[in-house]
Each structure stands twice: as structure tokens, then as C-alpha cells.
Amino acid sequence: MRAKLRLVGAVAVFTAGLAVAACGPTAAHGTGGPPPPHSVRSSRPAAPAVSHGSLPTCRTHALKWTFTLLNAEGPGQQPNARLSAVNRGKDRCVFGGYPGVDVHNGKANSVDGVGRGRPAPVTLPKGEGVTVDVRYTPRGTKGASDLCVSESEAVVRAPQDAARAAVPITDTRHKTAKFKACGETMLLSPPRHTPGT
Missing domain, CATH: 1.20.5 (Single alpha-helices involved in coiled-coils or other helix-helix interfaces)
Incomplete structure (x- = not known):
């Protein structure tokens, strides 16, 4: 068993x-x-990365520029002026860096825009733009140097573009105004996207 x-x-x-x-x-x-x-x-195939490489860079003359003086009286946290550029072309473009901007008295003194670091590129469909805050030392304020500029026009250009455009300087009511700044530079904030209106 x-x-x-x-x-x-x-x-x-x-x-x-x-x-x-x-x-x-x-x-x-x-x-x-x-x-x-x-x-x-x-x-599974990897998702394609978002790339700006296939889009053209924004051109100076395809943008509508405005340079507006604000109500800030001196250097500080509030911007003294605001520069904006809107894509008025038919196609999207890439605004890839700081714009060129300077205000000068003929060939004499000038105040040039400078930025810090490398800002992220901004894709602009038609009708959309970027805004850049501008800070400088107004004439007559504490710490102002003897190198001063008084002008009602700025010269601007898009990043990576050699072409330049003259832009009237206005106040917040869209009336012609005088840019009165001292020193050699004005500080630019990184361009930020502004949707169309």
C-alpha cells in the first residue's frame, strides 16, 4: 500500500x-x-519636442512698435517705460531675445537698452506681441549722471535683425512725450507674451 x-x-x-x-x-x-x-x-514613438526652428524670426519692419512712458518718477521697482512689438505679418514668427533699443541726441549722447541673461523665445501669431519693461534714471533724480538725453523718438530693432525703425515716444494717453534719461543704459526686462486684442 x-x-x-x-x-x-x-x-x-x-x-x-x-x-x-x-x-x-x-x-x-x-x-x-x-x-x-x-x-x-x-x-511607442516619442512625442515630438516643441521647436521654434521651423518658424522664421520676427523682422523689425513686420512688427508694430510702441514706446510708452509711464508715471514712475525715479529708479525703483516700477518700470519707467514700456516697449511693445506686435506681429502684423500674415504668418507666425519667433521673437528670440532682447530687442535692440536706444534713444540718442543725434550722434552725441545715447541711452542704450541692455538685458540680463538669455530670455526664452516667444512665438507670435498674427496680431500677438511681446512687452518689455524699461527702467532708467530720469533726469533730475538722485543719482543721475551728467550724460543725459532728451528725445521724442527711439530707435528699435527685432532680435537677430540688422534693420532698424524709428518709433515715436508717447505717454499713457498716446500723446507725444519726451524721454528724459541720464546714464548710458536702460535695463530691459525679458520679453513677455501679450495676446492679441
């Missing part, structure tokens, strides 16, 4: 072993059951 029980037990173990051996290679080779997680990820 014991011999029969041992024989039955051995047959059961042997049969179970065959079943495991038969299933093992099938799962390992991926012919049965769901594929491992890494196979699913590698079979």
Missing part, C-alpha cells in the same frame, strides 16, 4: 514539473500573456 502511495506521489510531482517547464519558456519568450511593461514603452 505504501509503495502505491509513493508511486502516485512521484507521478504527481513529475507531472507538475512538466507543466511548469512547458509554461516557463512561453512566458519568457513573450509568446503567451501580456508583454512586459518595458516592451510597451519602447514600442
Whole structure:
């Protein structure tokens, strides 16, 4: 009786072993059951990265520029002026950096715009633009140097463009105004996107 029980037990173990051996290679080779997680990820194409490279850069004469004096009286946290540029072309373009801007008395003294760091490029569909805050030392304020400029026009250009454009300087009521600043530079904030109106 014991011999029969041992024989039955051995047959059961042997049969179970065959079943495991038969299933093992099938799962390992991926012919049965769901594929491992890494196979699913590698079979999907990566999402394309957002790129500005296929778009043209914004050109100075394809932008509508405004240079507006604000109500700030001296150097500080509030900007003294605001420069804006709106894409008036038919297609999108990339505004990739700080604009060129300077105000000068003929060929004499000038106050030039400077920025810090490398700002992110901004894509501008038609009718949308960028705004740049401008800070400088107004004439007559504490710390003003003797190198001063008084002018009602600024010269601007788009990043990566050699062409320049003259822009009237206005106040917040859109009336002609005088830019009166001292020193050699005015500080520009990174261009920020402004949606169309």
C-alpha cells in the first residue's frame, strides 16, 4: 500500500514539473500573456519636442512698435517705460531675445537698452506681441549722471535683425512725450507674451 502511495506521489510531482517547464519558456519568450511593461514603452514613438526652428524670426519692419512712458518718477521697482512689438505679418514668427533699443541726441549722447541673461523665445501669431519693461534714471533724480538725453523718438530693432525703425515716444494717453534719461543704459526686462486684442 505504501509503495502505491509513493508511486502516485512521484507521478504527481513529475507531472507538475512538466507543466511548469512547458509554461516557463512561453512566458519568457513573450509568446503567451501580456508583454512586459518595458516592451510597451519602447514600442511607442516619442512625442515630438516643441521647436521654434521651423518658424522664421520676427523682422523689425513686420512688427508694430510702441514706446510708452509711464508715471514712475525715479529708479525703483516700477518700470519707467514700456516697449511693445506686435506681429502684423500674415504668418507666425519667433521673437528670440532682447530687442535692440536706444534713444540718442543725434550722434552725441545715447541711452542704450541692455538685458540680463538669455530670455526664452516667444512665438507670435498674427496680431500677438511681446512687452518689455524699461527702467532708467530720469533726469533730475538722485543719482543721475551728467550724460543725459532728451528725445521724442527711439530707435528699435527685432532680435537677430540688422534693420532698424524709428518709433515715436508717447505717454499713457498716446500723446507725444519726451524721454528724459541720464546714464548710458536702460535695463530691459525679458520679453513677455501679450495676446492679441
